[in-house]
Amino acid sequence: MAQDYVSAIWKSEEWSDQHAAAGDIAARLGVATSTVSGNLKKLVADGLVEHERYGAVTLTADGRAAAVQMVRRHRLLESYLVERLGYGWDEVHDEAEHLEHAASETFIDRIDEELGFPERDPHGDLIPRRDGRVPASDAVNLADLAVGAGGTVARISDEDPALLRYLGAHGIVLDTRVTVRERVEVAGVLVLGRDGSGDAEGRDASTELGVLAARSIWVRPALAPGDADCG
Structure with missing residues (x-):
């Protein structure tokens, strides 16, 4: 659960100037806002997010590190599904969601190497590096x-x-x-x-x-x- 939440928060802010709100997270995860509000309390207790009541949700340093690694997994899996297994770019999101929790770090690293260390996935989203760095974009x-x-x-x-x-x-x-x-x-x-x-x-x-x-x-x-x- 925590991995899904921190990656959803990170993605909400990736192409926006605004901090994520509970409603944004709920929409991304397909759950009720009340469910998000309850789970955010646990994430705060775990030191992954900061959240003031009815305010913006922000990732702590630990939360960001966890989010970036999950995003890396997801986007490398999407890239592999398209480049090596012939999936369409409209088919891979849900498939990668299922696989990202089961794949080992070794497997993800080997996909990265096999694909030549790509900087973007099939939709143009930037793929974080193994050390947590994210390529810049002027788009x-x-x-x-x-x-x-x-x-x-x-x-x-x-x-x-x-x-x-x-x-x-x-x-x-x-x-x-x-x-x-x-x-x-x-x-x-x-x-x-x-x-x-x-x-x-x-x-x-x-x-x-x-x-x-x-x-x-x-x-x-x-x-x-x-x-x-x-x-």
């Missing part, structure tokens, strides 16, 4: 880009398998170059252009995506003209 949320801005898809949340299937069917996967062509605010829709996927007349394909779905995608921003020459 930003797609929904925050202005019209005309773009970049390379760096991460897509794996929380909704149906969204992963939809994006894959429309050619929006890791390392795809996308540009925000239009924002239809009244409909909550972004119109995206995808480089390298044009029709016979050379026009790039476009995809309409709800803003809520766009919140699940992070991109590495494209350099503005002349930026590459700076420094």
